[in-house]
Amino acid sequence: MSVTVTLPDGAELSVEAGSTVEDVAYEIGPGLGRDTVAGVVDGEFVAKEHPIEEDVEIEIVTESSDEYLDALRHSAAHVFAQALQRLHPEATLTIGPWTDDGFYYDVTGVELDEADLEEISAEAEEIIEADLPIERVEMSREEAFEYYEDNPFKREILEEEAAGEDPVSFYEQAEFRDLCRGPHVASTGEIGGFTLLEISGAYWRGTEENEMLTRVYGTAFPNESELEEFLERREQAKERDHRKIGREMDLFSVPDHSPGCPHYHPNGMTIRRELEEYIRTQNDELGYEEVRTPELNKAELWKPTGHYETFTAEGEMFAWEQDDTEYGLKPMNCANHAYIYDQQVRSYRDLPVRFSEFGNVYRNEQSGELSGLLRVRGMTQDDGHAFIRKDQIQGEIVDVLEAIDEILGHFNFEMEYVLETQGDNAVGSDQIWREATDALGDALESEGLTYAVDEGEAAFYGPKVGINAVDALGREWTIGTVQLDFNIPERLDLTYTGEDNAEHRPVMVHRALLGSFERFMGVMIEHFDGNFPTWLAPEQVRILPISDDNVVYAEEIRRELSDFRVGIEDRSWTIGKKIQAAHDDRVPYMLIVGGNEEEAGTVSVRDRFERERGDVSPSELREHLEGEVAEKRIEPDFLE
RNA sequence: GCCGGUGUAGCUCAGCUGGCAGAGCGAUUCCUUCGUAAGGAAUAGGCCGAGGGUUCAAAUCCCUCCACCGGCUCCA
Numbered sequence: 109m110s111v112t113v114t115l116p117d118g119a120e121l122s123v124e125a126g127s128t129v130e131d132v133a134y135e136i137g138p139g140l141g142r143d144t145v146a147g148v149v150d151g152e153f154v155a156k157e158h159p160i161e162e163d164v165e166i167e168i169v170t171e172s173s174d175e176y177l178d179a180l181r182h183s184a185a186h187v188f189a190q191a192l193q194r195l196h197p198e199a200t201l202t203i204g205p206w207t208d209d210g211f212y213y214d215v216t217g218v219e220l221d222e223a224d225l226e227e228i229s230a231e232a233e234e235i236i237e238a239d240l241p242i243e244r245v246e247m248s249r250e251e252a253f254e255y256y257e258d259n260p261f262k263r264e265i266l267e268e269e270a271a272g273e274d275p276v277s278f279y280e281q282a283e284f285r286d287l288c289r290g291p292h293v294a295s296t297g298e299i300g301g302f303t304l305l306e307i308s309g310a311y312w313r314g315t316e317e318n319e320m321l322t323r324v325y326g327t328a329f330p331n332e333s334e335l336e337e338f339l340e341r342r343e344q345a346k347e348r349d350h351r352k353i354g355r356e357m358d359l360f361s362v363p364d365h366s367p368g369c370p371h372y373h374p375n376g377m378t379i380r381r382e383l384e385e386y387i388r389t390q391n392d393e394l395g396y397e398e399v400r401t402p403e404l405n406k407a408e409l410w411k412p413t414g415h416y417e418t419f420t421a422e423g424e425m426f427a428w429e430q431d432d433t434e435y436g437l438k439p440m441n442c443a444n445h446a447y448i449y450d451q452q453v454r455s456y457r458d459l460p461v462r463f464s465e466f467g468n469v470y471r472n473e474q475s476g477e478l479s480g481l482l483r484v485r486g487m488t489q490d491d492g493h494a495f496i497r498k499d500q501i502q503g504e505i506v507d508v509l510e511a512i513d514e515i516l517g518h519f520n521f522e523m524e525y526v527l528e529t530q531g532d533n534a535v536g537s538d539q540i541w542r543e544a545t546d547a548l549g550d551a552l553e554s555e556g557l558t559y560a561v562d563e564g565e566a567a568f569y570g571p572k573v574g575i576n577a578v579d580a581l582g583r584e585w586t587i588g589t590v591q592l593d594f595n596i597p598e599r600l601d602l603t604y605t606g607e608d609n610a611e612h613r614p615v616m617v618h619r620a621l622l623g624s625f626e627r628f629m630g631v632m633i634e635h636f637d638g639n640f641p642t643w644l645a646p647e648q649v650r651i652l653p654i655s656d657d658n659v660v661y662a663e664e665i666r667r668e669l670s671d672f673r674v675g676i677e678d679r680s681w682t683i684g685k686k687i688q689a690a691h692d693d694r695v696p697y698m699l700i701v702g703g704n705e706e707e708a709g710t711v712s713v714r715d716r717f718e719r720e721r722g723d724v725s726p727s728e729l730r731e732h733l734e735g736e737v738a739e740k741r742i743e744p745d746f747l748e
Numbered sequence: 749g750c751c752g753g754u755g756u757a758g759c760u761c762a763g764c765u766g767g768c769a770g771a772g773c774g775a776u777u778c779c780u781u782c783g784u785a786a787g788g789a790a791u792a793g794g795c796c797g798a799g800g801g802u803u804c805a806a807a808u809c810c811c812u813c814c815a816c817c818g819g820c821u822c823c824a
Contacts, residue, residue, distance in 0.1 A: 212819095221752070308819035309751025316821050320750055323819070351817095355759075364797075364815045422822080423749085474749050474822065475815090482824095489824065567823095574824090586824055623824045655781040680781070688785040702783060714784060 114165045123160065130156040133168045143170040146179050146291030153178065155277070155290030157244050169291070171330070176293075181206035183242060183292045184299050184328030185213050190284035191231035192218070192324075201286065202261035202312065202321055209338070209582075210327025214310055216261075220322055225304045228324075232302055239297030240282045244290060246275040252287065261312065262287050301335025302328045348580035350633035351480040357638055357646070357694065359629075360481065368478045368485030370626055375646035378673065380625055382644050384466060386518075386740075387490045387621055390511055396464035396492050401444035403468050407434035412599050413443045414535045418568045424471045441467035442569075442593075442618060445493040446600050449614075454604040459614060460500055464492040466625070481630030482585055488625045494617040495602065501615060505551035505590060508619050512575060512588050513555070515621055518641075518740045519632060523587065525552060525559035526574045528566040535568050536595035544592040545571040569595045570618070580634040587623040587631060592616075639716060642696045642744050643737040649674040650695045651711075652686040654702030661706040665699060668726040672733055691716060696744040699729075719747035 109125045113132055123132055129149065133156075134141030144156050148167040153175055160166070169175040185204035188211075192199050196218045204213030220228075247255065249266065252275075256262040265287060270276050279288045281296055293299075303326055310323040329335045346352070354360050359376030362369065372380055391398065407427050410416035419425035419439045427436035438444065445463045454461060470486050477483050496504050516523055527548055530541040548571055552559050559573070566572045570593035574586040593616040596602075603611040622628040632640075642648050649672055651662040662676045675695075677686045683700065690698045699711040705722075712722040713729060732746045 306818060307752050310820045311750080314821075316750080320820080322751070325819075362816090367815065424823090469824090471823080476749065476751095476820085477822065478816085483822095484824090487824065581818090589824070620824070627824055652784085653781095654783055657781070680779095682780090682782050682787060683784060684782085685786050686784090691785060698784085700784065704783085712784080718785080720784065 111160055112163045113160060114163075116165075116167050125161055126159050128156060129154060129158050129160070129166065129168065132160065132166060136168070140168055140170070144168055145170060145173075145176055145293055148175060153291065155244060155292070157277075157290075177329075178206045179291045180293050180299060180330060181211040181328050182288075182290075183296065184302055184326060185211040186242070186279060186281065186284065186286055186288070186292065187232050187235050187296055187299065187302065188213050188228065188304065188324060188326055189215075189286060190235055190281065191228045193284065194231055195224075195228055196220075200259055200261065203265070204286075210305065210325060212310075212323050212325045214312070214321040214323045216319065216321045218322065220307055220324065222307065225307060225324065229302075229304050232304075235281070236296050236299050236302055238282075239295050241295045242279055242281045242292045244292075245278050245280050245285070247278055249274045249276060252276050252278075255285075256287070298330065299328050300331035301333075302326070303335060303339070345580045345582075348634045348637050349480075350482070350580070350630045353633050353638040354480070356692075359633070359646070362478075362480065362484075366486075367475065368473060368483075370481055370484060370486075376629070378646045379629065379640065379644050383622065383625060383628070384490075386515075387466075390515060390621060391464040391490075391492060394462070394492075394507060394511055395460065396462040396494075399445065399448055399463045399465050401438075401441060401448070401465060401467065403437050403470065404435060405438055405444070407436045409443050409447075410436065410439075413446070413596050414568055414599065415440055415443060418533055419471070424473065426470050426472055437470040438467070439469055439471050441465055441469065441489065441491045442493060442596060442616070443600075445491075446596060446602060446616070449493075449495050450600065450602055454495070454614070456497060456604055456606045456612070459604055460494045460496040460504060461614075462492060462494040464490070467491045481626045481633075482579060482583075484624075484626050487627070489620050490622045490625065492619050492621075494619070495597070495604075495614040496617060497604070497612070498615055501547050501592065501617075502551060502554070504617050505548060505592065506555060508590050508617065508621075509551060509555050509557065509573070512590075512621055513557075516575075518742075519635065520742050521577060521631075521635060524576045524584075525557050526562050526565075526576055526586075527552065527559050528562045528572040528574055529564060530571065531564040531566055531568075533568045534566070536570075536598070540594040541571060544594055548573050548590070548592055567591060569593045570616075575623075577631045577635075579631060585627055585631060587628055588621050589619065589623065591618040593618055638694045640694070640696075641740060641742045642733065643740045645694070645696050646673065647675045647693065647695050648672045648733070648737075649697045649699060650690045650693075651676045651699045651701060652683060652690065653678070654683055654700065656680060658701050658703070658706060661701055662699075665701060665711060665726055669730055669733070671730070672737070687714065697729075697733075697746065713747060715744045715747050717744075717747075721747055 110122045111125045113121050129147030130144050133144040146156050146169040147154050150164050189201050189204055199215045199218035202214040252266055278285050279292050306325040308323050309320045312318040312321055357375055358373050360370045360372050407416055425436055425439050449461055466488050468488050473485050494504055529545055570591045572589050572591040575588040576584050577587050578584050597614050597616055602614055604614050606612045651665055653659050653662045659678055666674045696716055698714040701711055705711055710723050710725055713724045714720045
């Protein structure tokens with residue numbers, strides 16, 4: 109019997125049923141056959157020995173395919189495991205997949221530290237040097253269970269991932285053998301660059317209740333130079349780390365006495381104030397009225413909304429007894445805003461009623477989670493709640509999404525939109541959740557935004573659109589959110605009087621445009637590498653007098669530019685050193701003033717891109733800066 | 749919270765096989781007054797994260813705690 113395989117270019121080929129991917133490649137051409145390392149069959153990455161039993165779409169993976177790197181790293185994981193077992197026979201293997209930039213292997217029954225990694229690395233190099241052929245072998249399920257008699261993890265994989273497979277596949281190189289679907293490269297020698305990177309813990313199957321395993325991260329490349337480039341990129345990423353830049357530019361610190369609670373230094377606060385002012389104007393335009401509510405409340409405030417239960421269950425709420433009463437620091441602003449809504453009888457004519465607040469909230473995040481400005485315990489959200497009628501849902505959400513889109517445009521950010529759906533901790537009926545989720549999805553689609561769906565990830569009260577950014581180290585963080593909530597109005601019995609003179613239930617929209625000022629600034633610092641747009645730069649202009657004699661003239665120029673944040677470098681340094689310091693401080697504009705400028709009443713302008721122009725009149729520069737700042741242009745462009 | 753790592757001058761880091769606490773940058777003072785990415789000299793600056801232990805002697809070895817870094821889990 110023959111089956112039809114469809115190639116990526118649309119061509120069709122008829123082959124015997126049971127032919128392998130490799131056989132198909134040889135059918136196409138002997139050269140391709142020899143180069144085959146694996147295949148993609150109906151979108152699934154498979155070993156070259158994978159048999160074709162029905163009509164499929166097939167793609168042959170060779171050394172030049174992206175998938176080759178995955179296979180190579182998968183094999184590198186095996187090489188690590190082999191080296192580990194040679195040096196530590198007591199180690200039990202669990203899983204060892206490839207990842208976006210390398211591989212890891214989770215093991216247990218062995219304690220490893222960094223010195224062990226070096227030894228294992230050396231052993232792995234020998235395995236690579238020996239160029240051991242990697243071969244696929246099959247075993248019956250029964251044999252496999254017997255083989256893994258002492259390894260409950262592999263037995264669990266046999267029962268779950270490999271349920272019903274008989275025989276099951278193993279990959280072998282010399283004395284090493286591992287249960288594995290593949291694919292792998294043909295021999296260990298194909299790994300040109302190999303390194304072990306980190307050692308850490310990881311829960312079996314990613315569940316906190318399970319045993320903690322030892323995870324070793326590594327990566328591999330076809331050759332040494334690509335590995336070096338990878339390590340170089342990693343080092344460069346560290347240079348962009350907002351914690352490092354925050355220290356260098358004196359923006360903020362998170363001292364030992366306030367873990368997770370950043371202190372803004374004057375430079376950082378300048379940036380934050382600009383952000384706050386900008387967001388205030390956005391909130392005004394969107395029709396939000398600013399309110400202010402306290403951090404300290406009785407715990408009972410959060411009981412009807414469900415916050416108390418949710419946050420205390422996760423140990424995330426700061427709450428304590430005082431004078432026989434339980435108090436807490438607010439973890440969210442919703443309850444206080446709902447309270448203000450409820451202080452009046454609301455008519456359908458009043459809606460939407462919208463409150464905004466730069467709300468300081470506190471959450472007892474696990475100590476291991478804290479990370480500079482990106483993950484904190486005390487933060488200020490640019491929070492807002494709109495209380496609306498059901499017929500206003502679509503319009504309200506669309507307005508917020510458009511505002512976020514406009515804001516992000518001023519930062520040159522590319523964000524990923526994610527729709528998060530009902531999770532285990534959800535309150536309210538499934539019906540309500542479905543409606544709310546559909547409404548968010550519809551709004552995203554009507555805005556033409558592409559988005560991913562994260563099932564079960566929403567907050568407890570309603571589905572959420574998360575706007576995600578990536579930091580310098582490739583970690584993803586949620587910035588802004590839009591959440592639709594039918595539950596809290598219900599639980600708090602919020603109402604408005606309708607046209608029919610009956611009571612109706614409003615819907616709540618929870619939204620944050622930037623998210624928290626902390627996280628947004630953290631992401632922004634890394635995104636700009638500290639080179640802030642002029643409107644945000646703590647020091648927008650620095651005047652560099654050629655000699656001390658020019659300091660008085662520098663003062664004069666500063667008065668001329670009094671609408672901007674202008675510093676004067678008055679240390680008795682050479683001009684070269686003053687320029688260097690200004691570059692180090694990432695100041696957008698430097699004005700060099702010496703005898704010539706003083707005589708002509710001009711300045712010599714240099715920007716942080718090292719562009720220069722002499723004979724500039726201060727008023728021309730001032731007019732330019734006014735426009736650049738007002739329009740929030742991303743790069744200093746006077747010298748373009 | 750869990751696994752591994754780190755904590756020495758304002759910053760970056762040496763010193764850690766136990767024996768007088770170091771460098772560069774920065775700061776201060778003096779000299780230099782300089783034309784587009786580091787001029788010179790001198791001086792000051794430390795509870796070696798905190799507490800306990802071992803020792804004649806601890807930055808160094810051991811224990812506990814705190815904070816930070818990477819990862820897991822969890823989140824704006």
